[in-house]
Structure formats: C-alpha cells, structure tokens
Amino acid sequence: xxxxxxxxxxxxxxxxxxxxxxxxxxxxxxxxxxxxxxxxxxxxxxxxxxxxxxxxxxxxxxxxxxxxxxxxxxxxxxxxxxxxxxxxxxxxxxxxxxxxxxxxxxxxxxxxxxxxxxxxx
Amino acid sequence: xxxxxxxxxxxxxxxxxxxxxxxxxxxxxxxxxxxxxxxxxxxxxxxxxxxxxxxxxxxxxxxxxxxxxxxxxxxxxxxxxxxxxxxxxxxxxxxxxxxxxxxxxxxxxxxxxxxxxxxxxxxxxxxxxxxxxxxxxxxxxxxxxxxxxxxxxxxxxxxxxxxxxxxxxxxxxxxxxxxxxxxxxxxxxxxxxxxxxxxxxxxxxxxxxxxxxxxxxxxxxxxxxxxxxxxxxxxxxxxxxxxxxxxxxxxxxxxxxxxxxxxxxxxxxxxxxxxxxxxxxxxxxxxxxxxxxxxxxxxxxxxxxxxxxxxxxxxxxxxxxxxxxxxxxxxxxxxxxxxxxxxxxxxxxxxxxxxxxxx
Numbered sequence: 001x002x003x004x005x006x007x008x009x010x011x012x013x014x015x016x017x018x019x020x021x022x023x024x025x026x027x028x029x030x031x032x033x034x035x036x037x038x039x040x041x042x043x044x045x046x047x048x049x050x051x052x053x054x055x056x057x058x059x060x061x062x063x064x065x066x067x068x069x070x071x072x073x074x075x076x077x078x079x080x081x082x083x084x085x086x087x088x089x090x091x092x093x094x095x096x097x098x099x100x101x102x103x104x105x106x107x108x109x110x111x112x113x114x115x116x117x118x119x120x121x
Numbered sequence: 122x123x124x125x126x127x128x129x130x131x132x133x134x135x136x137x138x139x140x141x142x143x144x145x146x147x148x149x150x151x152x153x154x155x156x157x158x159x160x161x162x163x164x165x166x167x168x169x170x171x172x173x174x175x176x177x178x179x180x181x182x183x184x185x186x187x188x189x190x191x192x193x194x195x196x197x198x199x200x201x202x203x204x205x206x207x208x209x210x211x212x213x214x215x216x217x218x219x220x221x222x223x224x225x226x227x228x229x230x231x232x233x234x235x236x237x238x239x240x241x242x243x244x245x246x247x248x249x250x251x252x253x254x255x256x257x258x259x260x261x262x263x264x265x266x267x268x269x270x271x272x273x274x275x276x277x278x279x280x281x282x283x284x285x286x287x288x289x290x291x292x293x294x295x296x297x298x299x300x301x302x303x304x305x306x307x308x309x310x311x312x313x314x315x316x317x318x319x320x321x322x323x324x325x326x327x328x329x330x331x332x333x334x335x336x337x338x339x340x341x342x343x344x345x346x347x348x349x350x351x352x353x354x355x356x357x358x359x360x361x362x363x364x365x366x367x368x369x370x371x372x373x374x375x376x377x378x379x380x381x382x383x384x385x386x387x388x389x390x391x392x393x394x395x396x397x398x399x400x401x402x403x404x405x406x407x408x409x410x411x412x413x414x415x416x417x418x419x420x421x422x423x424x425x426x427x428x429x430x431x432x433x434x435x436x437x438x439x440x441x442x443x444x445x446x447x448x449x450x451x452x453x454x455x456x457x458x459x460x461x462x463x464x465x466x467x468x469x470x471x472x473x474x475x476x477x478x479x480x
Contacts, residue, residue: 022379024197024386026398027226027386028224028226028288033285063238063241078283
C-alpha cells in the first residue's frame, strides 16, 4: 500500500502523463478499455429446447456470434454504457423459425449471463 | 525550472518502479512461424519454422504461477505472426479467464472481418499493425507484393472499433524516411489515432542490410519530424521507447526514456525461456517455464535488468547522460556486451561523439 502511494505521488510530481500506461517499444498499447463478458443461452419459448444458429449481436457494431448446438453464446462486449442485444434467426428454417428479439442490458459488470426465449414465427 | 524538477522526480520514479518491479506487461512469443519474409526481421522468422508453436496449456501453466489475479497485466501475443495459430481465440479467452487482458502485434496480412470479429469476441483489447511506408516501400520491406493492401484493409477494421486501443507502428528506414509526411496524411485520413515510429535494430536478418539504417542526419530528421507533428496534436505520434534521445526526450514522447524490460515487462519465449522483450539478446534469459516457476523467477531473478550498472562500459562509461539513459534499451546489448550497439543520443547531436565518445 505504502509503495503504491509513493508510486502515484512520484508519478504525479514528474509532470508527465500516462506514466503507468506504457507500452514496450515493439509491443502494443496496454488494454485499458472496459468490456463485459456476455454469456447466455437461447431457447424456444414453445418447447424450452436450446436453439442452434441464432445470430446474437450488439446493435452498435460488427460483432456477432451464432449459438451452438446447446444454444449457448459467449463474447466480450464494449462497455461502459447499456448494450442493446439482438437475437435473429439466421439460418432460415434449418433449426426452426423464430421471431427476432431485442434485449437491453444495463448496469453491466464484468460478466453477465442471460437466458432468452424466442417465439415461433 | 519545471524541467529540472521533472527530471529529478522522473529519476526517482524510475528507481522506485525498478524496486517494486510490478509485472504489467507480458509478451508471449506464441509462434515463430511467419507468413512474410521481412527484410528487417529481428527474429529471422520464416514460414517453415522448425520450432513448433508453444502449446497453450504450457503457457497457461506459467500464467497460473502468478499468485495475484491482477486486472492490470496485458499479455501481448507476438511471434512470428500470431494469426497463424489456429487456436488464437481460445488463447485469448483463457487469458481473460485468468483476469488478465490480451493484445496482439500483427503484420495484418491475415486480418479480415471474420478474424476481427472472432478476436473481439475473445476479448482482445489492444492491437498493433505494422505499416512501413506507402505501397511500394511497405511491400519492399515486407517482401510481399500485396502486403500494403492487406494491412490497409486491416487498419480500416481496427479503427472502426472503439473498444480497441489500437496503434500503427512504422520502422523508419532509408527508403521511407521521405514518405513520413505522406504516411502521416494517409493514417489521419483513415482515422488512425496513434502512430509510433521506431528504427531498425541491427540484429537478425536486418544486420545484413545496411540500407535499412538511418544516418545520423537522417535520424535527426526523424526526430524533427516527430517533434513538429506532435505540436499539431492531430494524431498521437511518438517515437518508441527504443532509446534515449538526449535533447529530443521531451519533444518526441509523452514521458522520458525508461526501458522497462525486466522491470514491468516480462516474456515467455517460444522455447519456454523467461525473459523480457523478445528482441533482447536471448542470453539474458532468466529461466525456462519447463523447469522453473515463472513468477518466482519474475520476483527473484532479473537482476541484470534491474541493476544496469554493468552497462556503464564502452562508450556509456563516460557519457554525461548516463543517469537518464541507463545504457539505452536492453535490446541494444548483444554479443559480448562490451559496448552498446547503437547510441541514439550520439545520433541526435552533431557534437555527440565528443560528449559521448566511442571507444
């Protein structure tokens, strides 16, 4: 604790910024961003069974993932802030046919697990 | 006056950081395979490396020796070309499971939208691509005719994602020095926020090609370019922390020179060696994950990195800037270590050879 206090004091007095957010000369910048691990399962509202092939994605970017055989998905999502997550049936009738659904994720911490039930089309 | 006190406190800060030696930054040389054959490669990487990629489980065993579960360690995947690993997303996810962040240095050749999304999904938070000139110069140095168009498309993907702490690095050499203003405009037009310049170290494949290195006058031209453009604050442009640059120190970076190799920066190399930055002479290895406990080595080894008084030899012995430079970057000590391989300070001053005499 004492060492950290001293570390911060010295860093501040040296009139330089980003002292602790260095990067090695041939490395990358450090990762100082915020994100949340969004995990979950997609099921059929009618049967309760997991659905494969549902496209899960935040509505504000390129990221997406498809649910597997067990209906599960898992990805890191940019935060802070709320995330609107969309669930879309992306494989036509191959694994059934479902209506899309939006879910707003709020007050996100490091990890969140959600279960979503989709209605038959 | 402010500069005087700043220097004093910065020296104290460096001394204290060295005593505490908190591990913040860990390179993992996850492969030595590479899909390019760059003229300046310091690792002599090749497409058909005889050394197998390190199994993920072996690397994770070393990570699991770290007793704390710190959120402030960034694991930097490097190579070779990390994207040649088929399990790179799994690597990233396992690192995140252990409470650490991860990032990657890449030539961008294999980086397409599908890979971009998969890596973001796996929790990648920082990324660096190499762009070594406009099209002809880049393709020349990278030894591949379409490498410029590939990395250019990769940069577009990276800048489109707010989550990524992303920058571009450029190895400045004879051929691209005059192109720096054009690269500057090109990157700004693409929306790149950070650009880091460095020079080429005369090791590996590069040492056989003298055309890659800048003359002293060219090096000063580089420093002047960085100094002038930084004043405009259009892009976060900086000289890398590769070496101490004398009077340019406050003009070309956000902070003074501080080689953190072995102080905050560790590495696990392709053969399991425990060291610091991967371009540092491999005789400095402190142990090997296949026989040693990584974190015990980090805590109790690394004396040659944390007490650099041994570098006060050769031309450094009488240099008046030694207390701020400390023998330049560790990667400039190769071979018999009788003298530093390159003195950047020497290059920055016309009278440098008097102030910092060569033996």
